[in-house]
Amino acid sequence: MTTLPDDKIKQITKEIATANGIPFQAVSTTAALDSTGFPAVEVTISITPGAPFEFFKDGRSSRTVSEVHRRLVDAGEERLPIVHFEGKRAP
Numbered sequence: 761m762t763t764l765p766d767d768k769i770k771q772i773t774k775e776i777a778t779a780n781g782i783p784f785q786a787v788s789t790t791a792a793l794d795s796t797g798f799p800a801v802e803v804t805i806s807i808t809p810g811a812p813f814e815f816f817k818d819g820r821s822s823r824t825v826s827e828v829h830r831r832l833v834d835a836g837e838e839r840l841p842i843v844h845f846e847g848k849r850a851p
Contacts, residue, residue: 761799764837772835773803773843776827780820782845783811792842800840803828807847821845 770787777784786806794800805824807813815821825843832841 762836762838763799763801764832764835768835769801769803769832769837769841772831773805773828776824776831777805780815780824780827782815782820782824783808785809794840794842798840799838800842801832801837803841803843805843805845807845809848811847813847816845 766789769789773787774784777787782805784805785808788804788806790802790804792800792802815824828843829841
């Protein structure tokens with residue numbers, strides 16, 4: 761099974777999040793298993809504290825997730841990317 765290095769996964773994810781205007785402070789990866797027990801990679805995009813979550817309303821979040829999936833597969837990643845956002849809403 762072909763897996764990309766964590767640094768490459770993070771670089772690709774950061775490029776996409778930046779291009780889509782996602783206010784993030786970090787990207788992390790963790791080896792995981794999908795619901796059927798096959799290898800996966802969990803990709804967490806940590807939202808900048810206090811940033812508004814408008815990107816969930818206008819499609820940028822779903823576009824970011826789908827682009828991360830596509831770019832990782834195109835780069836040779838065979839594990840399922842499980843991409844999610846983490847953070848707290850601004851008051």
